[in-house]
Amino acid sequence: MIHRECGVLHTTYAADMALFPLPIARKSVAAIGVLFLVLVPIALDQYYLSILNLIFIAIVGAIGLNILVGYTGQISVGHGAFMSVGAYAAANLAVRLGFPFWLSLPLGGLTAAAVGVVVGIPSLRIKGLYLAIATLAAQFIIEWVINHFTWISGGVQASIEVPRPSLFGHAIASQREMYFFLLLFVVLAIAAALNLMRSRIGRAFIAIRDRDIAAQIIGIDIFRYKLLAFAISSFYAGVTGVLYTYYLGIANYEQFQIGVSIDYLAMIIIGGLGSVLGSVFGAIFVTLLPIAIRWVMESFGDLLFSPAAVHNLIPNLRLILFGSLIIFFLVVEPEGLNRLWRNIRNYFRVWPFAY
């Protein structure tokens, strides 16, 4: 964190937009890489790794949703349903056709992307509130379809068991192996999103978010780019669904209901709209929140409430904290945790001087 930017002068636009604008960024990314590749899997036990795995899955989904909501300005309340599309597509491919994960995973993502594009078609004519409601409708319709067509949902309780993903004949079963498996996708998701936003496509997305009519006037084909945003975002969502399915070993539509869509929206708002790092912060925060509440209530809840009351308290408390945090960040800090992080960093950048 403590470094000087003196002498770093960008003389071209390419240098200014580079993935690592400062020399120190390379070093810090390398340090984070060592931390996650070597230290974390050695130091942590199964339980903490399982939490990290959940965070990793959430990060992929949050980045995807942020591309649509934060960068392109198109709201979607149906991302849980897109995840279920990916999950069931991959589960069916893996079970019926025996596809390995490296085929069923991208195919699951592509199926979700196709569905996402169909849902996104109305986004040319409608926006804001109407789009929110249309995607809400998509959430309900997709849920209903998956629930009522045994051909998709595999019949009993609408769930399909999937085999463990395997690499070179070795099944990825333990939490530690899962950790490396998921880490790969997190790195891919972050790198892809960062690069996408530096490209022509990313700039078009941002232009559409800021003022779509103005974007159209300067020659951006908004229909194409809005659909592209929906496609990329639901591809991410589909992959999230597949990863979650492989992680749990079962595809179940109950894991992808409307509440999940709202959880992911909460992640990107708390983390920071229109920021990849913010999505990561939000995913960590929102995944840890219920775990922290459970831990606090189970440790200290008995002092105030009866055990039965504690049981009732945990899910409700989670909802209340969740909603309050969404409102709090919207009202007080619309740029989310990412902004707080930047403030801290900017403070230390010139420390110990005032400016």
Added chain:
Amino acid sequence: MFDWQFLCLLVSNGVLLGLMYALIALGFVLVYKATDAINFAQGEFVMIAGFAVAVLIGSHGAPWWLAAAVAVAGMIAFGFGLERVVLRPLLGRPVVAVIMATIGLAAVLRGLGPLMWGAETRSLPLPISDEPVIIGPLLIAPIELVGAAVSLLFLAGFSWFFFKSRQGVAMRAVADDQQVAMAMGINVERYFALAWAMAGVVSALGGIVWGNLLGVDVHLALVGFKVFPVVILGGLDSIPGAIVGGLIVGVVENVAAGYVDPLVGGGTKDFAPYVLMIIALMFRPYGIFGKRAIERL
């Protein structure tokens, strides 16, 4: 042979339920009309009001009219407070922010209701008999008749308010153009608060009627999801639209449930209105009576 009586039953039931949907949709339309804000927590408003009435009657032994009055008063206060604390700081921010704030609010209320009053389903007794009224071939639950009557009364009342009363005209002016309204000496913020309070009143009534019909627990909030097809079909800023949209949704979901449910095994009631809504969005996104927005740079 085609069973006419069955169809009549479905349609009549749909009409009455549709009018009760219109009552809840009215709360949504009031807020949208005056403040351009979208309330995703409308169902939760209804749930909280239902909870309040059920608890007052069930646990404190209050007479139903007192409980209803307290709930209405409480929801008015809640509406004012909400506007002041949450919505006013979000003025002028993108639509997404307001939508997300009300989604957050919905989560808070859905946690708060069962946290304060327990998770079990409470009944909300009203002095209305359970015996169905028989009119010719039709069987009708009295509460549905009462609910429909209440919604018609309020829909008429609010139509009068918006077109004839001084406050209503001012509120329409605020909805039309905030800056011009301000320049004309209208206290815009006061009318915003008033709109949320009116939505609170309507939700309280909706909570009483629907709570009696369905019982009060967290699932009462799901009624709110029915509001969206209703208002999209009718037009977001139109009170007659809320009635017509409510009637369409009520009839369609009942008829669809009656004829399609045996084929696919349930769930059509929640699904059919949304299909209808998607079709409406494709062809007439501003609804049957809604005002078509023209965008300028």
